[in-house]
């Protein structure tokens with residue numbers, strides 16, 4: 457489902473409403489809410505909204521379990537860290553027990569070993585359903601999402617839930633949830649805005665099937681739903697607006 461909204465603020469408000477509603481439903485059903493946060497810059501206003509009234513008081517933060525969809529393999533105080541951005545805008549301002557916040561980075565030598573640890577953690581917390589209550593995603597101008605970048609072997613990963621690789625284009629190691637795990641989520645919400653996203657958004661939603669070039673096409677929920685929250689600029693090339 458796609459919602460074309462006026463601007464970044466309307467997208468952030470819509471995403472915050474979805475977050476609160478999903479949290480209430482999950483906590484009512486199973487006394488917990490598992491969410492994978494996106495990185496990048498697009499969610500900053502959404503996170504800030506959730507950390508303030510009227511949203512902050514609507515979530516039982518003690519029951520929230522925070523993970524990430526992907527991360528740059530950099531220390532938590534690095535300005536490129538997705539965990540740092542989420543902490544500054546949201547996590548430092550809400551009472552989630554620190555033991556329930558799981559950054560996708562640790563000060564260890566081997567990111568691959570850490571990816572295996574993160575996968576075991578997810579298997580323990582999500583259980584056999586492998587189903588997050590909510591996954592927030594962004595999309596790059598090239599159509600990537602999480603750290604599922606065009607042309608990378610990770611796009612063909614069928615078994616692992618978490619993997620890592622050296623992204624030559626950015627000279628950095630990335631760690632990411634894989635498409636099979638993302639697609640098990642109950643709810644997936646894309647948050648994107650701006651004209652720069654328009655060409656890729658057309659290709660992802662209305663273009664030829666070509667996930668190698670436009671990896672966001674891989675996101676096809678197996679059981680839940682995907683909601684695209686976009687602004688008019690990002691939707692400019694879509695036909696069925």
Ligand SMILES: O=C(O)[C@H](O)[C@@H](O)[C@H](O)[C@H](O)COP(=O)(O)O
Nearest residue numbers: 495496497498594595596601602
């Ligand atoms: O670590 C990351 O970079 C993100 O997880 C990535 O997938 C992001 O969502 C897109 O690159 C969009 O980034 P913007 O929101 O900055 O446009």
